[in-house]
Amino acid sequence: MKLRPAYIAGVAETPLGEVWDHSELSMAAVASREALAEAGLTFADVDALFTNYMGEEGTVQLGEYLGVMPRYADSTDLGGAAFEAFVHHAVAAIHAGRCEVALIAYASRQRTRRSRKMTRESDNSSLSAQFELSYGLPGPLGHYAMIAARHMHQFGTTSEQLAEIAVAARSWAAKNPKAWARDPITTADVVESRLICDPLHRLDVCLVTDGGGALVVTTAERARDAAKRAVRILGAGESQTHWGIAQMPDLTVTAAAVSGREAFGMAGITAADVDVLEPYDSFTITVLLALEDLGFCGKGEGGAFVEGGRLAPGGALPALTSGGGLSYNHPGAFGLLLLVEAVRQLRGEAGERQVPGAEVAVAHGVGGLMSTASTVVLGND
């Protein structure tokens, strides 16, 4: 059976940074309207809705706000990886004939609300409360710190190598007028910034900002009136490994090993075919492990791989081109903005940070406590 190809036909960011004149719902609405306009569609065309972290019952409150009563609704909870998974699910739903116009939207005001917490548990009965929080393990910071420490022990990875990732993100952010942090930094700045959870420093850790976005997944037929070129979804995949960090089978291998295999297999590509990479950068170590697990380098080779500005502007593998969660924006769940940037790179509309001739882009979400991963491969027709 020949499956109809699915496309991302519209993308938009919400207001970013510190947002005082919107609610989360109005931010998501503004971005949704803009993304639909790019796709040549309106709210009346939407028959599938995807969101999470927008209040109780997933899609329900956002659907009411937008006036959308979808025939397909999905509030998959994979943390930062939810949004690449939404694309995966939207493609499957379109292939199955269950929807034609899927709207994916999200917004957060975690900065202005000061809602970011070091701990998530409120009662003592959960497994996390009993076996992690009682030891003072801050989530997710402490989990990622122990992953980084293990990688260093096992493979000799250094703090300077992790710092290369933060420096690359910042050098891209300098080219993005919407980025939150644009002042240049060096690897020395990163390793000399305050240690928070060894071996992670302040500058190994993502921003806390307001933000979000929207995107539209649909068919070529429904995108025929699109104002901008639609980008084809070539492949998608997802997986998960653990919640408690002691339950992760190998601290140096993430769910990207499966999500990448699935997405690259569906697309019929390898890492060598990727022109621009948008990896989730909650922490510098998140990027390093994604590079290994997606096959850009071998296991344990990530530290050497990122040296010499390989991910930075002018490097062999342009990555984090918006400035990433480390320097552009991190609204609690960053996965949607990875897709927005990937689409803009493939359309050639990324301005000063445009990667010349980008034909294949990968957005890779990571969520929870390095628990989940989802990968989307996009390409120009």
Added chain:
Amino acid sequence: MTDHGPDLTGLPADPTTAPFWRAAREHRLVLQRCRSCGRFQFYPRPFCLSCSDPELDWVEASGGATVYSKTTVRIPVIPEMTPPYVVAIVTLDEGPRLTTNLIGDEPEIGDRVSLTWRERADLPPLPVFRLAGDGEGQPLSQEGAG
């Protein structure tokens, strides 16, 4: 007669972990071991993760372990713990891993550590680990470990 379940007074409100915490009160670290395949597992579940068998026994662990990873936490997280302190994952000699604290002279990743306990005001003591002394450095037989 109605079965109200186990008495969880002074324990986390989780009936499935009550045997673990009751043993902790006596400073015994207990794990589940599968009657069918002999594997150990932690945390407790009503089936064996390796072979799905539902018949599991509670067995006291030797208390020997190796540091798998660790971090020094330098920010305040919970009122009971004043930073900096060390959180670690240790691999028990029986096979399972658990998150814990390292106390005393700080071990490195790969070092042998041994079990001790940290008392708490309202809940059972927590199993924590310290650098193993002389004669504690050798792991037990790995037979049956998982």
